[in-house]
Amino acid sequence: MEILLLVVLSLAIGFFAAILGIGGGVILTPTLILLGMETHIAISVSLGGVVLTSLVSSVEYLRQRLVDLKLALLMMVASAPSALAGAYLSVETPGTVLEKLMALFLLAMAGLMLTDMKMRMTDRMLSLERHVKAKDDTGFSYRAHLLFLLPIGMAAGFTAGLFGIGGGVMMVPSLLLSGVPAQVAVATSSMMVNASADVSFLTYLARGGFDLSYLLPIAPALMTGAYIGAMVSARIKPHHTRFMLAGLLVFLSAMLLLR
Secondary structure, three states: OHHHHHHHHHHHHHHHHHHHOOOOHHHHHHHHHHOOOOHHHHHHHHHHHHHHHHHHHHHHHHHOOOOOHHHHHHHHHHHHHHHHHHHHHHHHOOHHHHHHHHHHHHHHHHHHHOOOOOOOOOOOOOEEEEEEEOOOOOEEEEEEEHHHHHHHHHHHHHHHHHHOOOOHHHHHHHHHHHOOOHHHHHHHHHHHHHHHHHHHHHHHHHOOOOOHHHHOOOHHHHHHHHHHHHHHHHHOOHHHHHHHHHHHHHHHHHHHHHO
16 A cells, blocks of 8 residues: 555656656655655655656656756756765764754745745846757747856755755756746756756765665656656646645645654
8 A cells, every 4th residue: 555655646746846847856755754764765765766757857858958958067067066965964964863954944945936936137247148949949038147056056966965855946946036937947957956866866875875676666657757747847837836836845844843
């Protein structure tokens, strides 16, 4: 029964991860912990799941030509070293401490998801003028403000390694705040999340804190959900789902704090 529940949840997590560009770990990690999995194992399994969901969604978004490759590569360079540092710290931190820190982080991210994204950056220093033309000939023109985004990328990478969450829950709102269009933000975040999750997952793997038997049952569901989500994302407005995600993060945070 628990395996069936995990499979169903994984399908939904993969779907919402692709639509929102978040990787899904921000939901998967606390869910696994609340279902009784040891914290470090839950983080490593979640990172493995994020690697799969972000890879599947990134490939589909690349096919749709929605990824800003230059911006994604810059964010990957910023996030990868901090993801490594976060993963090393995570391995050395007691599980109970990680749980409480994660609960507070989830609350903060719920607040970020509910933030009005209408303000725009005006400072042109260290900004890139970008143009993305999607496969359906939709054009996007915008400025990416690196002075704002690169430190966020570093922070997202660190929390990805520390909590096994991917970092997209920080990146997507920040990209939107910087002025990147929603579809491009989601697609670009998915690619950046894959890089930080790869680094974090390999760190856990090298330290011996991963059990493949936990990931195998849910991997197909995560990947299927991510593929479906990426396929239909153009028809779904991200703000229609972010309120639901924010409510879920508050619930998971409360459950972790009350454990």
